[in-house]
Amino acid sequence: MxxxxxxxxxxxxxxxxxxxxxxxxxxxxxxxxxxxxxxxxxxxxxxxxxxxxxxxxxxxxxxxxxxxxxxxxxxxxxxxxxxxxxxxxxxxxxxxxxxxxxxxxxxxxxxxxxxxxxxxxxxxxxxxxxxxxxxxxxxxPEPLSYLDGALVSCGFGTAYESLLRLRVSGRDALLVTGLGPVGLAAAMLGRALGAGPVIGTDIAPERLAVARRLGLVDHAVPAGDGAAEAIAELTGGQGCSASVDCSGSAAARLLALRSTRTWGRCAFVGEGGQVTLDVSQELIHRQITLHGSWVTSLRHMSELLENLVRWELxxxxxxxxxxxxxxxxxxxxxxxxxxxxxxxxxxx
CATH class of the missing domain: 3.90.180.10 (Medium-chain alcohol dehydrogenases, catalytic domain)
Structure with missing residues (x-):
């Protein structure tokens, strides 16, 4: 054998x-x-x-x-x-x-x-x-590589599912907190769905640099003190209509929620950890829709493979x-x- x-x-x-x-x-x-x-x-x-x-x-x-x-x-x-x-x-x-x-x-x-x-x-x-x-x-499908296929198997599929849940389109300014592999995927696919501007945050300068180099975000904002104010300034004080946390960090989750405009939509994708929030002030009174999104479906994964070819991504x-x-x-x-x-x- x-x-x-x-x-x-x-x-x-x-x-x-x-x-x-x-x-x-x-x-x-x-x-x-x-x-x-x-x-x-x-x-x-x-x-x-x-x-x-x-x-x-x-x-x-x-x-x-x-x-x-x-x-x-x-x-x-x-x-x-x-x-x-x-x-x-x-x-x-x-x-x-x-x-x-x-x-x-x-x-x-x-x-x-x-x-x-x-x-x-x-x-x-x-x-x-x-x-x-x-x-x-x-x-x-051609011309996607085997490596493209491997990335769709989880990370890109997970990002795509969250954006579908948020109904991201050209009407949205999109915030992505956490620019690891899933966050990079969310930024790339969010732009393909028409969102703009796309704003990304991360604590690691190296990951901010990757997002900038690849042109996946319009603005790369260092996480931490001043991030919320920077996002507000970039969106005319309104915040983003759609946001997705890909980090699993409590601070990044709160940043995503707090930087979502009134009546906006937010998705938590990053696994692990906990978060504590003032539900009335940060969720209910601002009419925010919060989604938990876990991986994707066979149908949406197949759809994503087709769309990547069509979008030439x-x-x-x-x-x-x-x-x-x-x-x-x-x-x-x-x-x-x-x-x-x-x-x-x-x-x-």
Whole structure:
């Protein structure tokens, strides 16, 4: 039986390379040659540093990587759509397929014991090959690269979903707090949907510089003292009609809310942490609509792939550093530092 080397995350900021057999696809499954597998902030927060999940949500000591894209190299019995040679991006949750959330395409919300996330409860993309359910694979259209597909698998899909929830359009000034990979995606896609100006904030000068260099924001505002006043000045004292927090920071969440104009809409996307706010003054009296938005649906992920081609956008421009699988330790160290754009592991 052929073997391969994959990457596990045992915690305590450690990367472990392990040997595994190359899997064979069963009914309804395909085997992918992984071409790109990017690193998500959730991997850093909830697996790389320490294992935070509990019960069925816990990391199960599998091969990591929940943002994969690759090429089909073997097809199991019963597959109806994919064939060898097809290029695909992978929706990173394999749900039960029959609950209400799965039927709506939101397998992220599946609560069945059969639910398994790639890289969390079943082997993910940090390996040369990935065993995937056909129903979680979406065709990757030309001219998008495998790296584009990997980024859509979670980060860009998450950003797109939040903007759809906010109904962002050309009528909106958009604020993005947190210019990590998801924030960069939200800025890029918000502009494509017509928003302007697009204002971004972050505590890291390096990430502000990435957003400026890529031209994703009209204004890059350092977070901290003076940020709220700067945003108010840039919007004629009104604030932004739409805002999205991609940081998970309590301070950034409050900044997003407080910089949303009366009757505006705000979405929280960044995971983890807590926030305390004066509900009457900051939410109710200003008629703010606050959304919690978690990943995306199969339908919206497919729609996003099509729109990226139509808009002539390439998510991979947000990747600042690429590593070989053998250098996964360095890749995770850099991602953990929180100063770079997107970090990706790519096939040679």
């Amino acid at each position: 052929a073997t391969m080397t994959g990457v596990m995350l045992p915690g305590d900021r450690t990367v472990r390379h392990v040997e595994r057999e190359v899997p064979q696809p069963g009914p309804g499954q395909v085997l992918l040659a992984v071409k790109a597998s990017s690193i998500c902030g959730s991997d850093i927060r909830a697996i790389y540093r320490e294992h935070l999940g509990h019960g069925p949500e816990a990391y199960q000591n599998v091969i990591a990587g929940h943002e994969p894209a690759g090429q089909v190299v073997a097809v199991g019995p019963g597959c109806r759509r994919l064939a060898e040679g097809d290029r695909v991006a992978v929706y990173h949750i394999a749900g039960c397929g029959v609950c209400d959330e799965c039927r709506a395409g939101y397998m992220i919300g599946c609560t069945s014991p059969h639910r398994a996330a790639y890289g969390w409860q079943r082997d993910g993309g940090h390996a040369p090959y990935l065993l995937a359910e056909e129903r979680t694979c979406l065709p990757l 390439r998510p991979d421009v947000t990747v600042t550093d690429r590593f070989a699988l053998a250098d996964a330790g360095r890749a995770y160290e850099l991602a953990d530092a929180g100063t770079a754009g997107k970090i990706a592991i790519v096939a040679g």
